[in-house]
Amino acid sequence: MADLSTTVAKRASRTRWMLLAPALIILVLAASGPLLITLVYSFLTPGDYGGVVWKFSTDGWFNVFAQRDIFDDTLGWSDAHLSILWRSIKLSLMTTLACLFFGVPTAYFIATRPKQQRDMWMLLIMIPFWTNLLIRTFAILELIRNEGTINTLLLWLGIIDAPIQMLYTEGSILLGMLYVYLPLMVLPVYASMERLDFSLVEAGYDLYATRFQVLRRVIMPLVKPGVIAGSILVFVPSLGAYVTPRVMGGGNQLMLGNLIELQFGQGRNWPLGAALSITLLVIVMVALIFYVRTAGKEDAHHG
Amino acid sequence: MAKHGFDIKKQTGFGTIAIACFILLYTPIFLLIIYSFNSGTSIAAWEGFSWRWYVSAWENEQVQDATVRSLVIAFWASAIATSVAVMAALATTRTPKFKGQTAAFAMINQPLMVPEIVTAVALLILFSVIKVATGYTGLLYLIIAHAAFCIPFAYLPIRARLQGMDLSLEQAAADLYASPFLVFRRVTLPQLWPGILAGAMLAFVISLDDVVITEFVKSAGQDTLPTYMLGQLRRVITPEINAISTVLLGISVFMVVAFTLLSKIRN
Numbered sequence: 001m002a003d004l005s006t007t008v009a010k011r012a013s014r015t016r017w018m019l020l021a022p023a024l025i026i027l028v029l030a031a032s033g034p035l036l037i038t039l040v041y042s043f044l045t046p047g048d049y050g051g052v053v054w055k056f057s058t059d060g061w062f063n064v065f066a067q068r069d070i071f072d073d074t075l076g077w078s079d080a081h082l083s084i085l086w087r088s089i090k091l092s093l094m095t096t097l098a099c100l101f102f103g104v105p106t107a108y109f110i111a112t113r114p115k116q117q118r119d120m121w122m123l124l125i126m127i128p129f130w131t132n133l134l135i136r137t138f139a140i141l142e143l144i145r146n147e148g149t150i151n152t153l154l155l156w157l158g159i160i161d162a163p164i165q166m167l168y169t170e171g172s173i174l175l176g177m178l179y180v181y182l183p184l185m186v187l188p189v190y191a192s193m194e195r196l197d198f199s200l201v202e203a204g205y206d207l208y209a210t211r212f213q214v215l216r217r218v219i220m221p222l223v224k225p226g227v228i229a230g231s232i233l234v235f236v237p238s239l240g241a242y243v244t245p246r247v248m249g250g251g252n253q254l255m256l257g258n259l260i261e262l263q264f265g266q267g268r269n270w271p272l273g274a275a276l277s278i279t280l281l282v283i284v285m286v287a288l289i290f291y292v293r294t295a296g297k298e299d300a301h302h303g
Numbered sequence: 304m305a306k307h308g309f310d311i312k313k314q315t316g317f318g319t320i321a322i323a324c325f326i327l328l329y330t331p332i333f334l335l336i337i338y339s340f341n342s343g344t345s346i347a348a349w350e351g352f353s354w355r356w357y358v359s360a361w362e363n364e365q366v367q368d369a370t371v372r373s374l375v376i377a378f379w380a381s382a383i384a385t386s387v388a389v390m391a392a393l394a395t396t397r398t399p400k401f402k403g404q405t406a407a408f409a410m411i412n413q414p415l416m417v418p419e420i421v422t423a424v425a426l427l428i429l430f431s432v433i434k435v436a437t438g439y440t441g442l443l444y445l446i447i448a449h450a451a452f453c454i455p456f457a458y459l460p461i462r463a464r465l466q467g468m469d470l471s472l473e474q475a476a477a478d479l480y481a482s483p484f485l486v487f488r489r490v491t492l493p494q495l496w497p498g499i500l501a502g503a504m505l506a507f508v509i510s511l512d513d514v515v516i517t518e519f520v521k522s523a524g525q526d527t528l529p530t531y532m533l534g535q536l537r538r539v540i541t542p543e544i545n546a547i548s549t550v551l552l553g554i555s556v557f558m559v560v561a562f563t564l565l566s567k568i569r570n
Binding site for chain 1: 318325327345348387388390418420421425427428431450458511512514540556
């Protein structure tokens with residue numbers, strides 16, 4: 001009997017891996033494999049016209065944070081790169097906060113509608129979520145351009161004489177990222193709000209809690225997993241954003257994604273680009289590990 | 304629930320913020336649609352209704368090429384991603400925990416976790432080596448790249464559907480000496496199809512919308528609709544872009560409604 005059951009188990013295991021193989025092969029070929037090659041490239045020497053020369057070098061990694069002065073050859077921090085890195089982190093955090101500010105009340109609003117209306121409200125969140133990110137960025141671009149809707153309207157009303165420069169600033173990138181990533185906050189927060197047990201809220205009021213106390217002490221702790229998931233879902237793509245800062249920042253206000261692209265285009269420094277992209281990956285992984293740890297703790301807490 | 308007119312579900316200001324949120328989400332989209340019908344060349348000064356920008360987009364050869372290319376890539380990428388996702392979902396759902404499970408899940412979900420720009424750069428490096436070695440510069444690179452990042456999007460709805468399915472029918476069929484393939488074709492597949500269709504649609508839309516990976520992987524003259532639009536940004540924007548966007552928007556709305564209805568079909 002033991003022999004038979006091991007044979008059956010072995011066969012089941014073989015079938016399983018055979019079924020998994022096609023998906024895993026494609027993913028190794030076009031998702032995880034290339035990351036390893038990127039890591040290798042970050043340790044090579046840049047070629048004159050892009051590409052690499054197969055000679056080991058740590059310059060790519062060195063140049064991520066530091067630079068050698070071209071005149072007196074002294075070492076210093078790479079101010080340009082550090083300021084772009086700082087801007088990326090700062091704007092991503094601000095985007096996450098802005099999405100929390102708009103997303104949490106919206107999710108709460110939808111979760112407290114009558115049951116048959118909720119799907120309709122959620123559809124209104126799903127439509128922008130399914131709409132091309134570029135189109136949504138375009139839509140907000142057309143709103144705030146110098147020739148855009150807001151400026152045209154204000155000029156027509158005579159409130160201003162010259163268009164207000166709103167585009168190509170950090171503020172416009174922030175607005176763009178808030179706009180495109182907002183649905184990513186509402187979806188998970190709503191998922192946990194929907195399961196909220198309102199008898200607990202009622203109990204809070206019976207004990208003379210104010211509305212704000214109920215929100216802070218009863219509702220927020222219960223929906224915390226959704227809020228954390230939403231924050232990660234917004235923060236991670238914000239950090240690696242490429243399209244939105246390119247369209248809304250117009251080349252003046254680079255973020256990490258644009259700096260990486262620059263190395264493969266005009267910069268012709270593929271090893272530096274590879275090192276920067278591994279750096280971005282590491283930051284994202286740290287954020288995800290932080291998330292898994294926190295989510296795991298929440299589970300243990302409730303279980 | 305409401306006692307003495309006191310609404311326990313109310314939170315001061317939340318309704319206002321929520322309405323502001325919906326206005327913020329929809330105003331730019333509505334303006335985009337409205338100005339696609341502008342008869343003038345401006346995207347902000349209304350000069351009257353006309354279809355001229357739809358006609359001009361329709362007759363624009365670059366737009367035609369990009370549209371066909373986008374559809375071909377999205378079709379093949381979603382077909383490949385969905386087929387392999389069905390197999391992967393069958394292998395990983397409704398089974399006891401197996402060795403390598405965590406690794407398999409991590410692999411499948413990798414495209415959701417790694418920033419797109421990182422994957423894009425990695426694929427640029429890999430494919431530039433292959434392009435030099437083989438001399439082939441066709442659409443296959445884009446199809447494989449798209450198929451890879453579409454896999455998790457196809458996998459998740461299929462897996463969700465499988466998890467909700469009853470094992471007993473399949474066991475009954477197997478008890479009646481149906482071969483595993485026959486069980487799959489006659490019992491599993493008919494129950495699974497809403498999940499497969501939902502997964503395929505999600506993969507199709509994700510492929511159709513992709514900008515970053517396409518921008519880095521494409522060879523010269525291989526613009527898809529989104530990368531064509533991104534390229535147009537450097538020039539003066541005319542409502543032609545609005546017209547193309549409105550059509551794509553229409554496709555997305557159709558897809559999301561169909562997707563919602565599909566996920567509602569009961570087992």
